[in-house]
Amino acid sequence: MKQIVVLSSKGGTGKTTFAASFAALSQNIVVADCDVDVAGLHLLLKPEKAKFKQEFTGSKLAFINKTLCVEREECEASRGIKLIWEKVLDFLKD
Amino acid sequence: MMIISIASGKGGTGKTLVAVSLALSIENVQFLDCDVEEPNSHIFLKPKILERKSVYVSIPKIDENLCNHCKKCSEFCEYNAIVVVPNKTIVFPELCHNCGGCMLVCPQKAISEEEKKIGVVEKGFAENLEFVGGRLTVGEPRPIPVIDKVKNEILPNKNVIIDSPPGTSCPVIASIYGCDYCILVTEPTPFGLHDLKLMVETVKKMNIKFGVIVNKAGLGNKEVYKYCREEKIPILLEIPYSRRIAELYSSGIPFIKEIKEWKNKFLSLFKDLKESLTS
Numbered sequence: 241m242k243q244i245v246v247l248s249s250k251g252g253t254g255k256t257t258f259a260a261s262f263a264a265l266s267q268n269i270v271v272a273d274c275d276v277d278v279a280g281l282h283l284l285l286k287p288e289k290a291k292f293k294q295e296f297t298g299s300k301l302a303f304i305n306k307t308l309c310v311e312r313e314e315c316e317a318s319r320g321i322k323l324i325w326e327k328v329l330d331f332l333k334d
Numbered sequence: 335m336m337i338i339s340i341a342s343g344k345g346g347t348g349k350t351l352v353a354v355s356l357a358l359s360i361e362n363v364q365f366l367d368c369d370v371e372e373p374n375s376h377i378f379l380k381p382k383i384l385e386r387k388s389v390y391v392s393i394p395k396i397d398e399n400l401c402n403h404c405k406k407c408s409e410f411c412e413y414n415a416i417v418v419v420p421n422k423t424i425v426f427p428e429l430c431h432n433c434g435g436c437m438l439v440c441p442q443k444a445i446s447e448e449e450k451k452i453g454v455v456e457k458g459f460a461e462n463l464e465f466v467g468g469r470l471t472v473g474e475p476r477p478i479p480v481i482d483k484v485k486n487e488i489l490p491n492k493n494v495i496i497d498s499p500p501g502t503s504c505p506v507i508a509s510i511y512g513c514d515y516c517i518l519v520t521e522p523t524p525f526g527l528h529d530l531k532l533m534v535e536t537v538k539k540m541n542i543k544f545g546v547i548v549n550k551a552g553l554g555n556k557e558v559y560k561y562c563r564e565e566k567i568p569i570l571l572e573i574p575y576s577r578r579i580a581e582l583y584s585s586g587i588p589f590i591k592e593i594k595e596w597k598n599k600f601l602s603l604f605k606d607l608k609e610s611l612t613s
Contacts, residue, residue, distance in 0.1 A: 249371070249372040250345065250346065250372060250374070251344065251345010251346040251347075251500040252344065252345045252346010252347060253345075253346060256525070277343075277501040277502055277503045278343040278344055278345075278500070278501055278502060278528070278529040278532055280344070280525045280528060280529070283524045283525060283528060299412045299413065300412060
């Protein structure tokens with residue numbers, strides 16, 4: 241089993257065109273569109289309706305329990321991640 | 335003064351071309367290249383770089399003399415950046431998101447932080463504008479800290495033009511966040527339209543005012559226009575699919591320099607935007 245990756249740093253150079261062309265010429269292959277952000281391969285290959293569909297869940301999403309939150313300033317440390325302290329408190333309870 | 339960002343879901347639609355053309359057509363400009371993974375604007379602008387600032391992130395450092403391998407840090411870390419084996423605690427800097435949480439939960443106070451360089455911010459001048467560009471070191475997975483550092487350089491008394499990366503995910507959000515207006519560059523093809531729709535969803539969610547520039551106009555079909563009409567999205571400008579413009583692009587020359595009437599088109603586009611934002 242061989243695996244070929246089509247890459248380019250610059251956008252719009254023809255990754256999808258190339259991948260789709262290769263796919264059209266090949267037999268017994270699996271094609272993966274890994275451009276999950278702005279996928280485009282399906283526009284060329286027009287796959288039949290997906291037989292398999294699964295929801296993808298990434299990492300957990302933090303939420304703040306306002307009744308417990310003591311608004312320690314560590315949370316606001318200029319890191320763009322606010323109020324992780326809440327999670328810390330939760331964690332320390334166990 | 336206002337901050338205008340240039341974005342597009344699809345790559346290669348002409349973000350940098352539009353950003354550079356707009357920046358060279360107006361006065362009192364600061365240009366920000368936030369496409370820190372593949373910065374290109376310097377090819378057009380040829381800025382003279384006067385200052386380079388390294389970008390660092392803080393990553394945990396374990397004091398093995400204090401660590402008792404209780405695993406609290408690795409259990410806390412959502413990004414699996416710390417692994418504890420029986421007699422050693424190992425940090426994977428590439429996975430760390432620099433939240434500092436491990437340091438807070440460590441009962442032994444065995445975790446401190448050390449700085450890791452992940453990129454650089456370059457500052458300088460090009461023609462009429464002040465230039466700021468970021469570069470993420472190849473092999474580093476997280477561009478956001480570099481983008482944030484580029485945006486920290488924003489001067490309040492300047493018209494700021496931001497060239498953002500392609501896509502619709504974190505680096506784009508970080509680049510366009512806080513701007514007054516977002517120009518979405520697209521091309522009249524099924525690919526351009528598909529990704530434009532995703533980008534429109536994104537800017538709507540962020541409550542950013544936006545309009546569309548159609549590049550390579552004349553190519554493809556009319557679907558982009560139909561979509562914009564139906565969604566009441568203004569088409570600010572059309573840049574034709576022309577051999578002359580493509581030739582200049584392929585020589586690294588901003589076409590507004592050679593085809594003068596375009597400078598006025600960008601200038602009046604800017605004036606219109608300014609008016610619509612202040613009224």
